[in-house]
Amino acid sequence: MTGVLGGVLLLAPPALAEGPSPAAALFTQRCRSCHTLGEGDKVGPELLGVMERREEAWLTRFLASPGAMIDSGDATAVSLLQKFNGVRMPDMQLSDEQRQQLFAYFRECTKKGGCKPSAAERMASDATPEEIDRGRRLFEGGEPLARGGAACIGCHDVRGLGVAGGGTLARDLTFSFARLGDRGMSPVLEKLEQGVMQGLYAQAPLTEQEQYELKAFLAHVSRDGTPPRADRDFFYLGVVGLLAALGFIGIVRGGHADAPPAAGKPRGDT
Numbered sequence: 134m135t136g137v138l139g140g141v142l143l144l145a146p147p148a149l150a151e152g153p154s155p156a157a158a159l160f161t162q163r164c165r166s167c168h169t170l171g172e173g174d175k176v177g178p179e180l181l182g183v184m185e186r187r188e189e190a191w192l193t194r195f196l197a198s199p200g201a202m203i204d205s206g207d208a209t210a211v212s213l214l215q216k217f218n219g220v221r222m223p224d225m226q227l228s229d230e231q232r233q234q235l236f237a238y239f240r241e242c243t244k245k246g247g248c249k250p251s252a253a254e255r256m257a258s259d260a261t262p263e264e265i266d267r268g269r270r271l272f273e274g275g276e277p278l279a280r281g282g283a284a285c286i287g288c289h290d291v292r293g294l295g296v297a298g299g300g301t302l303a304r305d306l307t308f309s310f311a312r313l314g315d316r317g318m319s320p321v322l323e324k325l326e327q328g329v330m331q332g333l334y335a336q337a338p339l340t341e342q343e344q345y346e347l348k349a350f351l352a353h354v355s356r357d358g359t360p361p362r363a364d365r366d367f368f369y370l371g372v373v374g375l376l377a378a379l380g381f382i383g384i385v386r387g388g389h390a391d392a393p394p395a396a397g398k399p400r401g402d403t
C-alpha cells in the first residue's frame with residue numbers, strides 16, 4: 134500500500150500553490166475587509182477597474198489621505214462618501230512603494246478579470262451557506278474530494294452529522310475551529326499532516342477551494358448552538374469516566390476524596 138502511494142507521489146507531486154505576492158498580501162490585510170477585486174461593492178467601492186476610471190494622480194492624492202480629500206470638497210470623493218453611506222475610508226499610511234505595488238496589482242487583476250482571495254486568505258466568516266454546505270458534504274464523503282483523499286468522517290466526528298455520526302479514531306472536531314482560530318485552522322487543512330493524516334493526504338492534498346469549504350463548515354459547526362450528540366457524549370463520558378474513576382480510586386487511596394457537590398441541589402430558601 135505504502136509502496137503504491139509512494140509511486141504515485143513520485144509520478145504526480147501535488148502542485149503547491151504559490152504564496153500571495155506582497156501586494157496581494159497587503160491588500161488582504163489592509164483593504165479586503167472593505168473592498169473586493171471583482172466581487173462587487175462591499176463597505177467601499179469595487180476596486181476592479183479603478184485604475185481605468187480614475188487618474189493615477191487623483192488616486193495617489195486620495196490614498197495619501199481620503200479624509201483630507203473629502204474635507205477639501207473634491208467632487209468625486211464627496212460623491213463616493215455619499216454613495217457609501219457616509220462611511221469614511223480611514224487614512225491607510227501607505228508608503229510610496231506600497232502604493233505603487235497596489236496600483237500594479239489592481240491593473241493586473243483588472244486584466245485577469247478579478248483577483249479573488251485564495252483559500253488561505255479568505256476568512257471562514259465570509260463563507261456563503263452553499264460553501265458551508267459543500268464543506269459538510271466533503272466532510273461526510275457525500276461528495277468526493279477532487280484529488281481522491283479519504284473523507285474526514287472516517288476518523289473524525291463533529292456535532293450534527295447523521296444518525297451514525299463520524300469516526301472516533303481521531304479527535305472530535307466540533308470545537309477545533311474555536312480553539313485554533315481562522316489563522317490556525319488554515320495551515321492545518323492545507324497540510325493535513327497530523328498523525329495518520331500525513332500518509333493519506335500527502336499524495337492527495339485538498340484543493341484550495343476544499344480547504345476553504347471545510348474550514349467554513351468547521352467554523353459553522355463550532356458556532357452552532359446545538360449540543361453535541363448525546364450518544365457520542367456517552368462514548369466520551371465512558372472513556373473520560375473510566376479515567377476519572379481510576380483517578381478517583383487513586384485519590385481515595387490517597388485519602389483526599391471529597392464528595393463532588395450534588396448537582397441540582399436546591400439552594401437555601403430565600
Ligand code: HEC
Pocket residue numbers: 160163164165166167168176177178179180183187192195199210213214215217219220221222223225227235
Ligand atoms: C474601513 C473600510 C475601508 C478600508 C479598510 C479601506 N477602504 Fe478604500 N474606501 C472605503 C470607502 C467607504 C470608500 C469610498 C470613499 C469614502 O467614503 O471614504 C473607499 C474608496 C477607495 C478608493 C476610491 C475608489 C474609487 O472608486 O475611486 C480607493 C482607490 C480605495 N478606497 C483604496 C483602498 C486601499 C488600497 C485600501 C487598503 C490599503 C483601502 N481602500 C482600505 C473604505 C475602506
Ligand code: HEC
Pocket residue numbers: 272282283284285286287288289302303304305306308309310312313321322325327328329330333339347
Ligand atoms: C485516517 C484518519 C483521519 C482522517 C481520514 C482525517 N483525519 Fe484529521 N486527524 C487525524 C489524527 C490522528 C489527528 C491528530 C489529532 C487526533 O489524534 O485526533 C487529526 C487532526 C486533525 C485536525 C486538528 C484538530 C485539532 O483540534 O487540533 C484537523 C483540523 C483535522 N484533523 C481535519 C481533518 C479533515 C478536514 C479531514 C478530511 C479532509 C481529516 N482530518 C481526515 C486523523 C484523520
